[in-house]
Every structure is written in C-alpha cells, then in structure tokens.
Amino acid sequence: MRRIDGLEALALPGAERPRRSVVTIGKFFALHRGHQALIRATCARARELEAPCVVLTFDRHPLEVLRPGTRMPILAPLAERLEVMEALGVDWAIVIRVTPEFLALTPAEFVERVLAGLLDAQEVFSSANFRFGQGAAGTVETLRELGARYGIRVTEFPPVMHAGEPISSSRVARSLLAGDVALARELLGRPYTLRCRVVRGDGRGRLLGFPTANLVCHEGQLLPADGVYSGMLRWDGEDRLAVINLGVRPTVDGTRHQVEAHLLDFTGDLYGRHVRLAFCHRLRGERRFDSLADLANQIARDVARARELGPCR
Incomplete structure (x- = not known):
C-alpha cells in the first residue's frame, strides 16, 4: 500500500x-x-x-x-x-x-x-x-x-x-467509557488497543507478588473506564495474557492515574520497549481494599479469571 x-x-x-x-x-x-x-x-x-x-x-x-x-x-x-x-x-x-x-x-x-x-x-x-x-x-x-x-x-x-443499531465511532467510544471492552471488540472487529511504552514504576506490584509493566500510552487516545481488565500485551512478535489496571490505586493512596499490566507467565525485562495493550474483558471496577494482603488475594483471583477467559483476537 x-x-x-x-x-x-x-x-x-x-x-x-x-x-x-x-x-x-x-x-x-x-x-x-x-x-x-x-x-x-x-x-x-x-x-x-x-x-x-x-x-x-x-x-x-x-x-x-x-x-x-x-x-x-x-x-x-x-x-x-x-x-x-x-x-x-x-x-x-x-x-x-x-x-x-x-x-x-x-x-x-x-x-x-x-x-x-x-x-x-x-x-x-x-x-x-x-x-x-x-x-x-x-x-x-x-x-x-x-x-x-x-x-x-x-x-x-x-x-x-x-444489536439493531448502526455501528458508529460514537458507539465505540461510549462502550469504552462504560468499560464494556467486549462490546467495543464486537463493534471494532478487533480488541481495542493502546500503543504504549514501558517505563519504570515504584515496584509495588513486585512487592505484592504481581510485578507490573507500567505504561505511558499514546497521548490523546481514549482510555477505557477505570477498572481491572483481562487482555494481551504484545511486542516484537511476542504476546502474553495480562491483567490490566487503569486507575489511581486507592489501596496504596495513589493520586496519579496509571496504566499497568501484570503479564502472566513472564519474567523478563520490558523497560523502554514499545508495546500494544489489547483489552479483552472487564473483570471488575477499581476499589480500595482494607489491606495489601486483601489486594494481593484479589489480584490472584483476577489472574485466575484471566486464565479462564483466555486470549482474545
């Protein structure tokens, strides 16, 4: 072309x-x-x-x-x-x-x-x-x-x-703002995807036993509603299932909005890489937990659910 x-x-x-x-x-x-x-x-x-x-x-x-x-x-x-x-x-x-x-x-x-x-x-x-x-x-x-x-x-x-309505860009946007990434995928014919760069974070995920890739994404691209999602992280021909968090991490008194992804079955170093983050399913909304142990237990359940749902294309 x-x-x-x-x-x-x-x-x-x-x-x-x-x-x-x-x-x-x-x-x-x-x-x-x-x-x-x-x-x-x-x-x-x-x-x-x-x-x-x-x-x-x-x-x-x-x-x-x-x-x-x-x-x-x-x-x-x-x-x-x-x-x-x-x-x-x-x-x-x-x-x-x-x-x-x-x-x-x-x-x-x-x-x-x-x-x-x-x-x-x-x-x-x-x-x-x-x-x-x-x-x-x-x-x-x-x-x-x-x-x-x-x-x-x-x-x-x-x-x-x-579902009886014309597919339009505004419908795609509304579905994302509602966190309905599964509907967005049906309207787009592909998973909704962010293009991002992996940067260093504060390491809190690793302390919980779930290290995350902290992501800076394409400026101006619409983000789905805050919450936790299953998805795929893709780079250089590789891809991994991921549990994605969008939000301010209220359990650790976070104030800055972040996009981060915990990759399943991966232990490598992605710092500085350009990646694509594809959203498959919404797992839950973001919430504050009473303790870090409660948060870690919930993340473990999120990981299990992401495995159960599997990848999306």
Missing part, C-alpha cells in the same frame, strides 16, 4: 497519481466494522474494474482546526488505521492534512480538484451520512450531482448493524 501525506504531494509536478481510481472518503477514526465493510466494498469494486483502491482520510479531526484548542479523543492512532487499511487491500492511502484552506473548499471545488483532478476517480463509495466541503454543505446527493459532471459514479453504502 502506498501512503501519501497531503494532497499537495499529489499536485507536485511529475508526481505519480492513481488513475481511474475507485475511492472512499472518511475520517475512519475508529475504523470499526462498518468502516471496514465500506473499504472492502470499495476495494472489491476496484478489483472488478482493474482499478486502484484509494482511501482518503484525515490526519486530525476537522473540529481541532475549526475550534483551536479542541482535542478530540483518539480511538485508533493513524498508524493502526493504516495497518488495517493495508490488510483490507487498499492500494493508496492518502492522508489529508486538515487545514483552514482545505476546509474552505466548496463541495464543487473538492469534486473538481480532488476527486476528478488528483484522483481521476471513476467511482466513489460513501456512507449515507457522508458530508463534505465548506461547512459540511455537501451530501451524498450533492456528490452524486457534482460527480456526474465528471463521469464519476457514486455508490451509497448502507450502515453495518449490531
């Missing part, structure tokens, strides 16, 4: 561009099962037409530009989204740099300059709620009308349903 950073890279003299492409466009900030189905359909159509499959996505949420100082929570970092896109068969992933100038493009300018001009699109797949152009003025019907001027066919793709 070719990754292009910025539409301006395609506009450079002599730049290689996709020809007669089949395109889909979206923020894809969760890249959930609905997004994946849309991208799969786009790439399947591209294969039928012997054309490149192109995804247009964004480096940030437009609200972060329209409302300076706003930080939208990240559900899947760009690197993760690109990995999933490549696995889905995308040929070109074009990451639009969201700027005031880009957001000022009218729907007509976007279709003429980007879809027809830079991408030579012959067909565009869009979701039913797709909006584009200045002030989000363009709709699917607008896209269909404007595309017809350039011979661009527009295919509207229906939402993917789960």
